[in-house]
Amino acid sequence: MALPSHKAKLIEDESLEDWQLIGSGGFGQVYKARYKTLKIDVAIKLSRYCEGSIRDEALQREASHLVKADSPFVLQVFGLYQGCPPDMGSDMQMGIVMEFMERGTLRSLLQLCRPPWPLAFRLAHQVALGMNFLHEIAHLLHTDLKPSNVLLDQSLNAKLADFGLSNSSTDTTVLEGGTLAYTAPEAFAETYQPVPAYDIYSYGILLWSILTGKEPYPDANTSRVELWTAGQNKRPPCDEINRIQADGISELADLMVKCWDREPSNRPPFIDCLDVTECVYSRHKNGIRDAVNQVLMKLESGNNHLPSYATAPSSLSQPPAARSNDTVDYPNFARSEDASTMDSVDPVKLRIEDKGKFVDTQRAKLIQLTSMVMPIIDDLGNMVHPEAYSRIEAKTTDQEKMRELYKTLRSGGLKVKAAFYDALCKNEPLLLENLSKVHS
Structure with missing residues (x-):
């Protein structure tokens, strides 16, 4: 087997033990x-x-790119594996063979x-650091930047992963991968050639996801999506972001809009993005x-066993061309159901007295988590006096x-506590579900 020019060490069966399947996708499995x-x-x-297949060539290319991209903000690769894993014939x-990221994606x-905002701002900054390294030092394009390709270590630091779709910035290969929601509008053209501005557009959409906690263009x-982004020049809605009052949000929102500009030449390079993300994060480092x-307490309170490593299919997982680069999203820490589907936290099923009692008895944990x-507070509306706000x-x-x-809850009485419970149900469904189980 020929190794890439940036050689990765060959690792065989005798070096590995205690195999455990933790995920699978269209490409294969992750152990x-x-x-x-x-x-x-x-x-x-x-x-x-x-x-010798196309997929094995992709693995070799991904390994060579990971070896080349030796950065604290890029997933470390230890080598290429060749052998016969247990229970696979x-x-x-x-x-x-890559470093194992304990906290998934x-x-x-x-x-x-x-x-929380300090963590959100650090994630935005670390992703920009990793992408700037790829562009400026490694001379690589990622072309598949999205939340499932940003992995998290034990302390929730971010590292870029999945370079199976990456091309050298001097490569003329037509783009063959990516995820639709994060795909730059110009890439829908059949003759598109990947350039750094593609990654910058994806970063703009990624910023939107971090600031809102949502997936763009659901369902x-x-x-x-091609009509919205390429034809009508639409982007994910910013109303929610514009209502946020946290220090630094407006600066990141402005950067986000510049990154997803329709004209690639108007998008700032990552080195300029870092001027913004570093400034914002520096103001929140103490928190x-x-x-x-x-967040770690929230993860642990909701997972008392080894989490599932299955990939959840998405209607946006197929990019504009014929692509099949599924990504294992490991681990899947939480269900993403809307609060209305969770019977244990359905506000309609509780009396107003029970909601008030829950808010009182769970005070310490709610403050902490x-x-x-x-x-x-925005959902509480005029129940929170402007001075208190x-x-x-x-x-x-x-x-x-x-x-x-x-x-405010203590002074507002039972009605305000019940409204607070309903707002929790909408904005913190998993936390409320976990605490409701303990409370019951």
């Missing part, structure tokens, strides 16, 4: 295994196809909650420890905001 000589857990991405398999995190088909701990504080908004951490909010 967790123990790398015996390094005494660490690794992730192994295997191709479904035999050596005697056919020779190929794969990439940004997509998994966004399914659970919108990150839309290929032709409709990052609380933000990370808050609630991250969507300002959206909840200003005091809450001025607090620097979500915990401080919640403590201040509880002063």
Whole structure:
């Protein structure tokens, strides 16, 4: 087997043990295994196809790009695997041996909650750091930047992954991969050649996802998204972002709009994006420890067992051309159902007295774990006096905001507590479900 020009070490069966299947997709499977000589857990991405196939060439290309892109904000690769994994017969398999990221993907995190602002701003900055390294130092294009290709370590630091679609910035190969919602409008043209501006557009959409905690264009088909983005120059709605009052939001929103500009030449390079993301994150660094701990506690409170590593199919997973580069989204920390589908937190089924009692008895945990504080307050409307709103908004951490909010809840009586419970149901469905189980 010929190794890439940026050679990755060949790792064979005798170096690996304790194989465990943790995910699968159109390309093949992802396993967790123990790398015996390094005494660490690794992730192994295997191709479904035999050596010499198109998919094996893609694995080799991805490994070479990962080796070339040696950055703290890019997933580390240890080598190329060749062997016969347990329970897979005697056919020779190929794969990439990569560092194992304990906290899964940004997509998994966004399914659970919108990150507290210090963490959201750090994620935006770290992704920009990784992308700037790819463009400026490694001279690589990613061409598939999306939440499921941003992996998270134990402390929720972000690293870029899945370079199977990447092209050298000097390569003239026509773009063959990507995910529709993050695809630049110019890429719908049959003769499109990938350039750095494509990644910058994807980063703009990714910023929107981080700031809103949502997927763009949910349930839309290929032709409709192409019509919206390329034909009508539409982008995901910004009404929610414009209502957010957090320090730095307006700056990131302005950057987001510049990144998804219809004209590729108007999009700022990542080195200019970093001027904005670094400035915003620097103003929130003091809150990052609380933000990370808050999310980790939320993850742990909702998962008392090894999480599932299955990939959830999306109607937007098929890009404009014939593409089949499915990505394993590991781990899937949380269900993404709307609160209306969760019987245990259906506000209609509880009496107003029960809602008030829940808000009182769960005060400490709600103060500690609630991250969507300002959206909840917005839903309360005129139940929160403007002066109280200003005091809450001025607090620097979500915990401080919640403590201040509880002063309003105590003075507002049962009606306000019940409205707060309903707002929790809308904005924090998973948290409310978990606490409701304990409360019951």
